[in-house]
Amino acid sequence: MWDYKHQVLHMTRLKPWMLFFAVKLIEVAVQARPKALARILFHPDPEQRHSMRWYTRMGRRVWFREVWGFLARDGRVTDGPTLAEFWGAPQDAEEESMIVGRQPRKSVAPVIEDRRAPAARKLAG
Amino acid sequence: MNIVLINPPHTAIGSRVPDDHLPPLGLLAIGGPLIDSGHQVRLVDAEFGPMPLAALVDEALRGDPDFVLIGHSGSTSAHPTALRIAEMIKARAPEVIVIYGGVFPTYHWRDILAATDVFDFIVRGEGEATVTALVEAIEMRQPVASVAGIAYRDDFGHPVATQPAMTIADLDAYRVGWELIDHRRYSYWGGKRAVVMQFSRGCPHLCNYCGQRGFWTRWRHRDPVKFAKEIAWLHREHGVDLINLADENPTSSKKAWRASSPTIRTRSKRSMSRRIAGRRSSASPRIAR
Numbered sequence: 399m400w401d402y403k404h405q406v407l408h409m410t411r412l413k414p415w416m417l418f419f420a421v422k423l424i425e426v427a428v429q430a431r432p433k434a435l436a437r438i439l440f441h442p443d444p445e446q447r448h449s450m451r452w453y454t455r456m457g458r459r460v461w462f463r464e465v466w467g468f469l470a471r472d473g474r475v476t477d478g479p480t481l482a483e484f485w486g487a488p489q490d491a492e493e494e495s496m497i498v499g500r501q502p503r504k505s506v507a508p509v510i511e512d513r514r515a516p517a518a519r520k521l522a523g
Numbered sequence: 524m525n526i527v528l529i530n531p532p533h534t535a536i537g538s539r540v541p542d543d544h545l546p547p548l549g550l551l552a553i554g555g556p557l558i559d560s561g562h563q564v565r566l567v568d569a570e571f572g573p574m575p576l577a578a579l580v581d582e583a584l585r586g587d588p589d590f591v592l593i594g595h596s597g598s599t600s601a602h603p604t605a606l607r608i609a610e611m612i613k614a615r616a617p618e619v620i621v622i623y624g625g626v627f628p629t630y631h632w633r634d635i636l637a638a639t640d641v642f643d644f645i646v647r648g649e650g651e652a653t654v655t656a657l658v659e660a661i662e663m664r665q666p667v668a669s670v671a672g673i674a675y676r677d678d679f680g681h682p683v684a685t686q687p688a689m690t691i692a693d694l695d696a697y698r699v700g701w702e703l704i705d706h707r708r709y710s711y712w713g714g715k716r717a718v719v720m721q722f723s724r725g726c727p728h729l730c731n732y733c734g735q736r737g738f739w740t741r742w743r744h745r746d747p748v749k750f751a752k753e754i755a756w757l758h759r760e761h762g763v764d765l766i767n768l769a770d771e772n773p774t775s776s777k778k779a780w781r782a783s784s785p786t787i788r789t790r791s792k793r794s795m796s797r798r799i800a801g802r803r804s805s806a807s808p809r810i811a812r
Contacts, residue, residue, distance in 0.1 A: 449712050452712045452713040455713075456540055460536055463536065464536075486631065486633070494687075495630070495647055495737060495738050495739075496648040496649065496687050496689060496739075496740045497687050497689055497740070498689070499689030499690045
């Protein structure tokens with residue numbers, strides 16, 4: 399499994415399991431704050447309460463899935479590709495995938511003399 | 524032409540953990556213009572189940588399509604799955620033209636086309652105008668080199684790209700092909716009937732860790748009133764209760780964003796949920812209403 403969260407390429411001091419479980423511990427600590435729990439349980443807006451409980455339920459599934467993956471499912475390789483090998487040559491010059499198209503000018507409706515709108519403002523005097 | 528759009532079964536956590544699935548907006552966005560150009564279009568959404576690849580290919584090749592379009596909503600992690608699907612399609616029906624699009628192929632077209640010949644064309648950047656022009660060029664037997672925003676292998680097998688496509692100046696010029704989905708199948712937040720929409724594309728900020736700005740090239744937004752009317756229509760006609768905005772930064776123009784809210788409130792029978800992912804600095808209590 400590879401997704402946007404797994405971007406740590408190299409560490410000088412921590413072993414992978416240290417970093418992984420430190421992050422997992424932080425996630426539990428943040429979600430288990432009394433204030434956070436109270437908000438999920440007792441938020442006055444039922445829609446907000448429903449959505450927060452749904453996110454919490456999904457977060458719990460992800461937490462266990464990632465721990466299980468780290469311990470049992472996902473193998474880590476020691477001879478994997480370098481970043482340059484994985485992504486290829488830098489593409490700084492191609493960052494913008496398109497060229498900017500301009501909005502066509504809006505056509506101006508023709509003015510018919512006898513239906514010309516009165517001047518919006520007239521000077522006094 | 525007979526065209527099949529494929530949403531691959533994604534392997535990423537975001538797709539596999541929730542029980543809900545959201546419609547593949549990118550594919551629907553190119554499906555609408557293709558239908559409006561007179562083509563017969565069908566969507567195979569393999570996220571449900573998820574569908575095994577053999578069953579997905581069976582379903583995609585039912586009815587002998589001329590084109591198979593594979594999109595993956597910008598997910599790099601879905602590329603191996605998209606590649607496997609294209610290989611299986613080409614093994615069974617080599618005459619079917621496979622077109623591939625999304626953020627990953629937009630930037631990695633050289634690597635992809637050098638490594639495999641199962642993708643006939645790659646669409647770079649926004650697909651609405653480019654795919655329509657490409658299908659029309661092939662149908663009319665015109666040279667594809669005249670179509671901007673594509674990559675393919677030349678006669679010598681070398682990957683080549685045509686000039687970049689123009690960004691779509693008027694986002695309301697193309698409609699989303701909502702008729703390609705059964706809205707009852709798509710939900711979010713635990714069973715709430717939901718769709719993904721875009722009010723705007725791109726982002727004006729220069730964050731160096733994010734590729735969205737470059738992909739969309741320029742921040743643009745839809746007409747706020749037309750956007751709001753579409754939301755209200757989805758709510759009234761299809762019972763959609765939740766809009767998941769796929770914008771990078773919908774509130775870049777606060778004036779345009781505010782202009783959409785009164786129409787939504789007026790035209791919807793009851794309140795709707797709008798889930799917005801954007802910059803915290805762009806949000807305020809008034810904007811969020």
